[in-house]
Amino acid sequence: DAGITQSPRHKVTETGTPVTLRCHQTENHRYMYWYRQDPGHGLRLIHYSYGVKDTDKGEVSDGYSVSRSKTEDFLLTLESATSSQTSVYFCAISLEGGGTGDGYTFGSGTRLTVV
Amino acid sequence: QKEVEQNSGPLSVPEGAIASLNCTYSDRVSQSFFWYRQYSGKSPELIMSIYSNGDKEDGRFTAQLNKASQYVSLLIRDSQPSDSATYLCAAGRDGQNFVFGPGTRLSVLP
Numbered sequence: 001d002a003g004i005t006q007s008p009r010h011k012v013t014e015t016g017t018p019v020t021l022r023c024h025q026t027e028n029h030r031y032m033y034w035y036r037q038d039p040g041h042g043l044r045l046i047h048y049s050y051g052v053k054d055t056d057k058g059e060v061s062d063g064y065s066v067s068r069s070k071t072e073d074f075l076l077t078l079e080s081a082t083s084s085q086t087s088v089y090f091c092a093i094s095l096e097g098g099g100t101g102d103g104y105t106f107g108s109g110t111r112l113t114v115v
Numbered sequence: 116q117k118e119v120e121q122n123s124g125p126l127s128v129p130e131g132a133i134a135s136l137n138c139t140y141s142d143r144v145s146q147s148f149f150w151y152r153q154y155s156g157k158s159p160e161l162i163m164s165i166y167s168n169g170d171k172e173d174g175r176f177t178a179q180l181n182k183a184s185q186y187v188s189l190l191i192r193d194s195q196p197s198d199s200a201t202y203l204c205a206a207g208r209d210g211q212n213f214v215f216g217p218g219t220r221l222s223v224l225p
Contacts (some may be wrong), residue, residue, distance in 0.1 A: 035215075040123075040217065042203065043215040044215075050211075050213075096209055103161040
């Protein structure tokens with residue numbers, strides 16, 4: 001199984017503070033993703049990465065930035081947290097089955113509450 | 116905008132029955148389709164993938180794909196209470212950047 005860990009698992013932060021979530025993988029996968037999951041919306045893509053220093057925006061990228069300085073780590077930063085960013089955040093890695101893909105493996109998630 | 120639609124449910128079925136979960140997608144170029152199961156408070160886990168029209172069976176699960184109708188389904192035979200979860204459908208073009216549906220909540224009643 002692909003090793004993927006997220007930290008922290010839970011976090012409560014105040015409005016206006018920066019927050020960084022970490023995703024770490026152990027199997028050298030090229031593609032990594034950050035999603036948020038909210039009731040009624042399902043999983044929505046925030047940002048993704050296709051290699052070291054190669055990232056792109058997803059459908060809900062406003063207020064978020066990412067960095068990938070090493071293959072194994074993909075960081076998500078909320079530049080100035082707002083209550084609308086209260087959510088569960090999932091990191092995912094692509095199992096990379098060629099042109100059609102083999103789907104994703106997800107991390108355990110980070111439950112973020114902005115008060 | 117690419118979309119994947121699912122009935123949010125809950126879909127309730129008695130134990131031992133067949134559960135039928137449905138999904139439609141808007142991007143005609145989609146080639147890859149996946150079903151994920153998500154238990155409450157947990158992360159999604161991949162249970163089925165399908166790429167060609169027709170049926171694909173894996174144990175009690177059967178995925179069905181009809182590209183002409185842009186329709187994907189998941190059948191769960193002999194449903195068990197442990198199958199109670201939210202099922203997410205995902206579609207994608209090129210093996211990456213899949214779009215997820217909102218999920219269907221399934222409840223299997225003992």
